[in-house]
Amino acid sequence: MTTTQTNTAPTPEQSMALYERMLLIRRIEEKLSADAAAGRLPGAVHLYIGQEAVAAGVCMQLKDTDWITSTHRGHGHFLAKGGEPRAMMAEIWGKRTGICKGMGGSMHVADVSKGILGANGIVGGGFAISVGAAFGAKLSGEGRVVVCFFGDGASNQGVFMECLNVSTLWQLPVVFVCEHNHFSEFTRAEQVTSGEIVNRARAFGIHTAVVDGNDVEAVWNATAEAVARARRGEGPCYIEAETYRIKGHMEFEKELLAGGKYRELEEIEHWRRRDPIDRWTATLLKTGVTNAAALEKIEARVSGIVADAVAFSESSEPADPELVFSLMFAGQRP
Ligand SMILES: Cc1ncc(C[n+]2csc(CCOP(=O)(O)OP(=O)(O)O)c2C)c(N)n1
Numbered sequence: 001m002t003t004t005q006t007n008t009a010p011t012p013e014q015s016m017a018l019y020e021r022m023l024l025i026r027r028i029e030e031k032l033s034a035d036a037a038a039g040r041l042p043g044a045v046h047l048y049i050g051q052e053a054v055a056a057g058v059c060m061q062l063k064d065t066d067w068i069t070s071t072h073r074g075h076g077h078f079l080a081k082g083g084e085p086r087a088m089m090a091e092i093w094g095k096r097t098g099i100c101k102g103m104g105g106s107m108h109v110a111d112v113s114k115g116i117l118g119a120n121g122i123v124g125g126g127f128a129i130s131v132g133a134a135f136g137a138k139l140s141g142e143g144r145v146v147v148c149f150f151g152d153g154a155s156n157q158g159v160f161m162e163c164l165n166v167s168t169l170w171q172l173p174v175v176f177v178c179e180h181n182h183f184s185e186f187t188r189a190e191q192v193t194s195g196e197i198v199n200r201a202r203a204f205g206i207h208t209a210v211v212d213g214n215d216v217e218a219v220w221n222a223t224a225e226a227v228a229r230a231r232r233g234e235g236p237c238y239i240e241a242e243t244y245r246i247k248g249h250m251e252f253e254k255e256l257l258a259g260g261k262y263r264e265l266e267e268i269e270h271w272r273r274r275d276p277i278d279r280w281t282a283t284l285l286k287t288g289v290t291n292a293a294a295l296e297k298i299e300a301r302v303s304g305i306v307a308d309a310v311a312f313s314e315s316s317e318p319a320d321p322e323l324v325f326s327l328m329f330a331g332q333r334p
Contacts, residue, residue, distance in 0.1 A: 008224035010217065012289045016298070018060055018216050019284060020276050022052040023302050025076045029087060029247075031306055032075075032092065038250035042094050045106045048076035050246035051213075053276035054179050055080035057219025058239075061227050066143045067115045067146045069126030069134050071179075073245075074119025077149055078109045081116050089309035095316035101320030103327055123184075124157030126150055131163045134172035134236075145230045146174045153184025155197045164236070168204045171235035176201065178238070179213060180243040186253075186262040201238035213241025214276040217283070244271035314334055 009178055010018060025295055029049050035041040048055065051073075058081035059068065070077040078088055083099065091098030092106045099111050110118030117133060120126050130148035137144035154160065155178060167174050182189050201208050207229060209222040226237035245266060248254070284290040 004016060008221045010220055014060070014220075015280075015284060015289050016294075018220065019057050019277070019280055019295075020298050020302065021056040021060060021080055021291075022216065022280065023298060024085065024305060025055065025079050027302050027306050028074060028079065028089070028309065031310065033247065033251060039090070041251070043092075043105050044250045044252060045075075046073040046250045047093065047247040047296060048073050049247075050271060050275065051179055051181060051243045052076055052080075053216035053219055053241055053280070054177065054213045054241045055149075057216045057241075058149075058175075058177055061220060062115070062145065062147065063144070063224040065144055066227075067117050067130070067137070067144065069117050069130040069133070069146070069148050070109075070119040071126060071149055071151060071154070072107045072119065072121050072123065073151070073179075074107065074109055074149075078111070078116055078119065081118055082114045083109065083111050085305055085309040086312040090313040090316050093313045094317075094319050095313055096319050097312065097316040098319070101323055101327070103323055122144070122288070124150065124154040124159055127154075127157070127159045127163040130174050130176075131167050133224045134167060134174035135170065137172070137173050143231050144173065146172075146265060147177055148174060149177050149179060151184065152178060152182070152189045152193055152197060153179045153187075155200065156184075156193060164165050164201060164204045164206065164238075167236040168206055171233065173230035173233070174236045175223070175230055176236065176238045177223075178240045179244050180240055183245060183249065183262075185249045186260075188255065188262070198238065198240050206236050206238050207234070208238045208240070210240045213243030214271075214274050214279060216276055216280050238250070242266075243276075244274075246271060246275075267299045 029047045032045050055076035055127040068077055068081050087099035088109050091100055091109055094102045096102050099109055107119050108120040110116055118214045126148050130146045184192055198208050198210050212219040222239050229237055275314055
């Protein structure tokens, strides 16, 4: 493992921004979870609760002009990169004011204007997109960096190796961020993944870092170094963030499993005690960066943003099915 040597600790302002972004992701997803439980939500959602430190710690090191590719578990990446909560909420609810006009839903939230090249229902679908984008970034010479988020399960797709290979060969400005949350759907990582994933990147001589993905400062620091290297033209980096998915693989998991189970409650409780937001709150209070009153204000502000996103979505019209003919068939009726 290569560790960060430079002092990249977040300033008090950055520390509070990291906190607020994580809280926004959490509160929006808690609302989605409640709506799903009440049977109100159209379609499936894969929630990111417990993994917020990865999206926030990585994306808040990026510029608006940098790009990210995301996964089927993409709400956190979208919001952390500056995507609009209103537009995401409306998209998930299938409304025409959604960021993809309600045609994509939860697994396809994208906003190219913010550098969010898209969530993706294809596991491992972001690898080649990010490497292609990084090739474009290198050719344009504007100093743009691309981050590719993926899960431990996705690391078993062959395209991962192809992308490690070509991005190293061509020294592309891409940072591969593996969110090792220990599961692929209902299967434990050790049942489908051999060896350590980081070794796959090491085999190509790529700069690597393995961090506690529930420690937002550790993620932030590792990303600072990876992004700086990529911007300097030193090629790809790989960050592995160990974290845990607190919610099910998807909402409605219980119905799908029909009484079966693939993990113990004790394990979930163990990880709840390592909650990234609680840990960061404790650090901020202990170091005097914040106090209870300031945190309450942030909570109120975030609640307001969530309520506004919900109201916006509720008052929006459903998606226009006719759009299928212009968006999916490029102007031609099949
Ligand atoms: C190419 C492809 N194969 C299989 C699936 C079904 N599938 C959806 S999510 C998932 C697990 C992915 O695990 P991981 O990459 O670790 O992400 P996590 O769900 O843990 O965030 C699978 C197998 C899919 N969507 N796409």
